[in-house]
Amino acid sequence: MIRRALVGLLAAALLAATAHAAPVRITDDLQHVVAFDQPPRRIVALLPSLTETVCALGDCDRLVGVDRYSNWPAQVEKLPKLGGLDDPQVEAIVALRPDVVLLAPSLRIQDRLEALGLKVLVLQTRTQADVRRVFQALGEMLGRPDPLAPWRAIDADMARIAATVPPSMHGRSVYFEVDAAPYAAGASSFIGETLARLGLRNVVGPELGPFPKLNPEFVVRADPELVMIGRRNADSLAGRPGWSRIRALKAHAVCAFDPAESDVIARPGPRMAQGAEAMARCLRRLADASAQ
Amino acid sequence: MSLRALALTLLAAGLALLLLGLCVGSTGLSLEALRGADDVPRAILWEIRLPRSIGAWLTGALLGVAGATAQGLFRNPLADPYLLGASAGAALGVALVLVGWGSGAVAASVLARLGMTGAAFAGSVGAMVLTLTLARGAEQTLRLLLAGVVVGVVLLAATSVLTLLNPDVLRSMQVFMLGNTALLSGASIAMLLPVLVLAGSAAYGASRALDALALGESTARSLGLPLAGVRFALVGVLALCTGAAVAQCGLVAFVGLVAPHLVRGRCGGAHGPLLALSALAGGALLLSADILARGLFAPQELPVGIVTSLLGGVYLLVLMQRGRFGRTAA
Numbered sequence: 001m002i003r004r005a006l007v008g009l010l011a012a013a014l015l016a017a018t019a020h021a022a023p024v025r026i027t028d029d030l031q032h033v034v035a036f037d038q039p040p041r042r043i044v045a046l047l048p049s050l051t052e053t054v055c056a057l058g059d060c061d062r063l064v065g066v067d068r069y070s071n072w073p074a075q076v077e078k079l080p081k082l083g084g085l086d087d088p089q090v091e092a093i094v095a096l097r098p099d100v101v102l103l104a105p106s107l108r109i110q111d112r113l114e115a116l117g118l119k120v121l122v123l124q125t126r127t128q129a130d131v132r133r134v135f136q137a138l139g140e141m142l143g144r145p146d147p148l149a150p151w152r153a154i155d156a157d158m159a160r161i162a163a164t165v166p167p168s169m170h171g172r173s174v175y176f177e178v179d180a181a182p183y184a185a186g187a188s189s190f191i192g193e194t195l196a197r198l199g200l201r202n203v204v205g206p207e208l209g210p211f212p213k214l215n216p217e218f219v220v221r222a223d224p225e226l227v228m229i230g231r232r233n234a235d236s237l238a239g240r241p242g243w244s245r246i247r248a249l250k251a252h253a254v255c256a257f258d259p260a261e262s263d264v265i266a267r268p269g270p271r272m273a274q275g276a277e278a279m280a281r282c283l284r285r286l287a288d289a290s291a292q
Numbered sequence: 293m294s295l296r297a298l299a300l301t302l303l304a305a306g307l308a309l310l311l312l313g314l315c316v317g318s319t320g321l322s323l324e325a326l327r328g329a330d331d332v333p334r335a336i337l338w339e340i341r342l343p344r345s346i347g348a349w350l351t352g353a354l355l356g357v358a359g360a361t362a363q364g365l366f367r368n369p370l371a372d373p374y375l376l377g378a379s380a381g382a383a384l385g386v387a388l389v390l391v392g393w394g395s396g397a398v399a400a401s402v403l404a405r406l407g408m409t410g411a412a413f414a415g416s417v418g419a420m421v422l423t424l425t426l427a428r429g430a431e432q433t434l435r436l437l438l439a440g441v442v443v444g445v446v447l448l449a450a451t452s453v454l455t456l457l458n459p460d461v462l463r464s465m466q467v468f469m470l471g472n473t474a475l476l477s478g479a480s481i482a483m484l485l486p487v488l489v490l491a492g493s494a495a496y497g498a499s500r501a502l503d504a505l506a507l508g509e510s511t512a513r514s515l516g517l518p519l520a521g522v523r524f525a526l527v528g529v530l531a532l533c534t535g536a537a538v539a540q541c542g543l544v545a546f547v548g549l550v551a552p553h554l555v556r557g558r559c560g561g562a563h564g565p566l567l568a569l570s571a572l573a574g575g576a577l578l579l580s581a582d583i584l585a586r587g588l589f590a591p592q593e594l595p596v597g598i599v600t601s602l603l604g605g606v607y608l609l610v611l612m613q614r615g616r617f618g619r620t621a622a
Contacts, residue, residue: 069459085459181467181474181593208592213467216474217340218318218591221332232393236407241477242339245332259460 026141028121029105036119039143040099046088049125049269050102051076053134056150056270059142064096071263072271094118100141125268126210128193135270150270157273161280162198166287170199175224175248178266180233181213190268194276198283200226216240224248226286228279231256251290255282295565298558302572306349309579313345316583318591339478347476348582348596349575350484351537352547356574357488358533359548360567361495364502365526366433373534373548376436376527377443381419382538384447385411386468387454390461409483412468413539419443420531430523433509471544471597473582480540487536488571491529495567498522498529502563545597547574547581550604553611577604 023035044065045051051070054063066076068084080096083089088109093101100119103110110120121141123134132151139147174195176185185191187202189210195202203222204212220242227248229237234256238244248254257265257278265275314337315321358373366375374380389411420440424430427439455465501522504512513519537544551574552566559566581599588594 068457084456085462087456179463179467181463181472183463183467212592213474213595215318215586215591215593217336217586220336220340221318223332232390239477239479240475241343242335245335263460 024140024143026121026137028137029124030110030122032120032122034100034119034121036100036141039141040119042096042098044082044093044096044098044101045070046082046101046103046107047123047125048072049131049267050104050123050134050138052267052269052271053131053138054102054142056154057135057139057142057144057147062142064098065093090116102138127190127268128272131268131270131272154270154273158194158197158276161273161276165198165280165283168287168290169226169283172200172225173203173222174200174226174228175203175219175222177227177229177233178211179230180236182216182219183211184208184214184219186210186212190272191265194265194272194279195228198276198279216243219243220246225251226253226255226283228255228257228282230262231258253286253290255279255286257282295558295569298555299565299569299572302555302569302576305576306572306579309576309583310345310349313348313579313583314341316587316590317341318586320587320590343478343481344473344476345579345582347480347484347540348473349579350481350488351473351476351541351544352551352578353571353575354484354488354491354533354537355544355548355578356551356570356572357492357495357567358530358537359550359574360552360563360570361502361526361530361533362548363552364505364563364566365523365530366437367506369553370549372546373530373537374444374543376423376440376530377419377447378416378531378534378538379543380444380447380451381422382412382416382535383465383468383543384451384454385413385415385418387451387461387465388415390464391454391458408468409539412542413535416535416538417531419447420527420534424524424527429520430527431520433523436523436527467595468542469597470595471542471600473541473544473578473585473596474593476540484536484540487532491532492567492571494525495529496564498526499563499567502526503561506561506563541578541596543597544578544600546601546604547578550608551577553608 023037025033025035027033041062042064043054043059043062045054045063046067048067048070051063051066052072054060055073055076060073060075063076063079065080065082068081070076080092082092085106088107090109090112093113094116098118100121101113102121102123105122105124110122113120121137123137124130125134132148135151136147176191176195177183178185184204186204186206186208187196188206192202203219203224204214223246225247227237227246234254237254238249243249261278264271265278267275315323317336355373362371362373362375363369386408389408423436423439423443426443427436430436455461501517504515504517509519552570554573555569556566559569578600581596581603585594585596585599
């Protein structure tokens with residue numbers, strides 16, 4: 001009995017070994033090709049959405065260090081923090097002896113890390129298509145037979161959440177404010193993609209770019225039926241000159257998100273369905289309120 | 293051009309810009325808002341463009357007065373309203389409000405009630421009070437200047453640490469640092485106008501002292517000038533003007549530095565007319581920058597501080613090329 005189990009284990013190990021025999025070649029967003037003889041065991045991720053993608057692929061345990069802003073799932077909070085947007089700690093990264101370092105192009109340290117003999121993958125996450133592509137690349141790197149399986153689950157979640165949006169909300173015009181300058185989330189941004197998926201019509205078209213600084217007059221003129229905004233700026237909204245006449249403010253159709261929700265909504269990664277759910281929850285609440 | 297003619301020209305320019313400001317908005321330059329009897333265009337005209345244009349002019353005027361005061365007080369043509377740490381203090385105040393709000397701390401509710409405007413005002417005036425304390429009053433100019441530099445550097449470092457630890461406030465901080473005239477309202481005017489009247493007349497009252505100060509400290513003292521008291525009052529004017537301007541529009545660059553230089557040539561070293569003309573020039577400069585900021589890429593906007601730097605910088609260069617500037621500023 002024990003011998004048969006041992007043989008079985010050995011066979012499984014052999015099978016696993018042969019599966020990884022051919023080096024996996026991953027092309028990153030700077031068109032660098034990085035080859036892996038076997039899936040990396042020690043991973044450093046320097047962008048929250050990359051950290052989350054590794055964990056969504058089930059390999060959270062392989063992470064040995066993350067950036068200062070990675071805060072999900074909870075277990076990554078215990079890992080060494082290796083700097084933020086503009087102060088990556090090269091020395092600490094090298095000291096962890098990672099098999100691969102995952103980072104965003106804005107960090108600009110890939111050359112130094114490569115010169116120090118580390119494997120580096122530079123990955124951009126700005127849109128839903130990016131999220132899918134990063135799943136593909138990291139899934140292949142980790143030797144997953146079906147790298148896009150988690151993506152398909154997220155996509156199905158998105159569809160399910162979109163279906164919970166009451167029909168009365170479909171086609172409503174929406175203004176999503178990122179910051180009080182005012183900066184808006186345009187149709188071409190990640191947030192804009194989620195809004196479109198929920199059946200809303202963004203008053204800020206794709207021609208204005210992802211996060212345009214708008215003339216506040218533009219919003220008054222566009223007269224959106226819904227406003228989505230961080231809770232910090234929600235209270236002062238009606239106090240802005242001329243804004244009290246906007247339909248959304250008259251009807252109290254304002255979705256105010258707390259910082260944790262805003263964090264999830266703005267992060268192009270595996271939790272995009274959670275962000276969509278925060279928006280959909282507000283839409284359901286507004287539809288209920290107007291039905292009464 | 294005589295003094296009176298220049299003053300009238302600048303005033304007329306201000307009024308013309310105000311009219312232009314009513315015609316420029318998110319649709320670019322269009323008279324539709326002026327004609328329409330429709331509800332929304334009229335609201336946009338009276339509730340948004342009018343207060344915004346007046347507010348931008350008033351803020352520019354405040355910065356002009358503050359700049360002329362600082363340059364006279366420190367007898368330095370490169371002095372600007374932010375010299376005594378006002379900008380760094382205001383930035384720290386705003387950063388504290390932004391970060392405090394996110395953290396949900398006990399103090400956050402207090403900070404939130406204070407608001408960005410209150411925080412910027414308190415921060416800017418607070419930093420100047422700190423500078424005065426470190427310099428042990430306004431007795432010695434050099435001491436005051438150095439204390440201002442130290443306060444500026446230290447507070448800015450504190451702000452950098454705060455934003456580094458809380459990257460979600462970066463965008464809001466950038467808006468503040470580059471200046472923003474987009475959300476000026478009737479309430480802003482209600483704050484800016486009294487400050488301009490109050491601080492402007494105080495500065496005008498002290499203009500004789502500034503004239504005497506321009507001859508050197510010992511001369512000023514031998515003329516019987518209560519130097520410490522006058523300096524203290526002028527720093528107060530500086531704090532009030534800068535604090536109000538920063539609170540409403542953020543850190544608008546260059547207006548306070550360049551406005552006095554645009555008119556200095558006509559004043560022959562007399563600070564009374566210089567202060568008044570600086571206010572008119574500053575107002576016209578910031579209002580034209582605001583109009584360009586909203587008109588150039590409508591419906592998108594440029595941060596107004598970028599436009600003031602471009603406008604003021606280019607105009608200063610032209611003046612220097614003509615050779616007027618070198619003669620008159622010295």
